Amino acid sequence: MVFYCMISLLKDKVMKKIITILTIVPLMVFAGLNVGKVTNTLSHIKGKKTLSFFNANTHIPLEGKLKLTSLSTADIVLFSSKKHKSKSTIVNSYKKLKENKNSIGAIYLKKGRTQIIFVKERLDAKGLSLSPKFKKHILHEWQLDPLALVKGLK
Numbered sequence: 001m002v003f004y005c006m007i008s009l010l011k012d013k014v015m016k017k018i019i020t021i022l023t024i025v026p027l028m029v030f031a032g033l034n035v036g037k038v039t040n041t042l043s044h045i046k047g048k049k050t051l052s053f054f055n056a057n058t059h060i061p062l063e064g065k066l067k068l069t070s071l072s073t074a075d076i077v078l079f080s081s082k083k084h085k086s087k088s089t090i091v092n093s094y095k096k097l098k099e100n101k102n103s104i105g106a107i108y109l110k111k112g113r114t115q116i117i118f119v120k121e122r123l124d125a126k127g128l129s130l131s132p133k134f135k136k137h138i139l140h141e142w143q144l145d146p147l148a149l150v151k152g153l154k
Contacts, residue, residue, distance in 0.1 A: 034114040038107055039064045041116050042090075044131035047075065051128075056080035057092070076104070088126050098144050104128065105137075119144065 043065035045051060052067045054074035062068065062078070071077065077084050079092045089103045097106035097117065104126060105118035118130055121141045130138060 033060060033107065033109060035061060035063075037114055038062065038116065039066055041130075041134055041137060042066055042078075044134055045076070045118075045123075045128055046131070047126075047128050051075045053078055054080075056082075079107075088128070 038060075039062055042053065042062075050067060052069040052074050053062070053076050054071045055062050055068060055078045056071075057079035060079065074087065077087050077089045080089055083089075083100060083102065085102060087102075089100065090105045090107060091097050091100060091103045092106065093108050094106055094110075094115070094117070097103050097119070101122070103119075104122045105116070107114070107116050109115065116137045118138050119141055120138050123129060123138075
């Protein structure tokens with residue numbers, strides 16, 4: 001009887017490992033931002049001066065065309081979990097973009113694909129613009145909450 005229980009527990013542990021591996025591996029395969037696309041888009045944000053960025057998420061290796069600096073000297077903070085009142089931020093979820101009015105955009109994954117969104121009114125308020133070739137990434141404030149448009153029509 002004891003032997004049967006030990007075999008049963010061993011099978012459960014092995015089964016748990018197999019199930020864990022089967023669920024984590026597909027997530028790891030698709031869980032990466034397209035860093036080249038992100039870097040290229042961010043490098044086309046224009047302001048009155050050359051913009052500098054601070055990457056608060058060290059797991060996302062941004063490189064190339066971006067001028068990365070410290071938090072204190074950066075113009076735009078990327079992927080921060082804290083709110084920065086004096087700096088423009090780019091958040092890592094659509095929900096945070098809707099909630100945090102200081103964020104000018106969001107870069108996140110949806111169904112394994114990199115999503116990049118900027119809010120036109122917020123960019124304009126900060127004196128920033130995005131190159132016209134990236135107009136597909138620009139939304140208006142009212143598009144963040146489609147129900148607001150319906151309420152406005154009544």
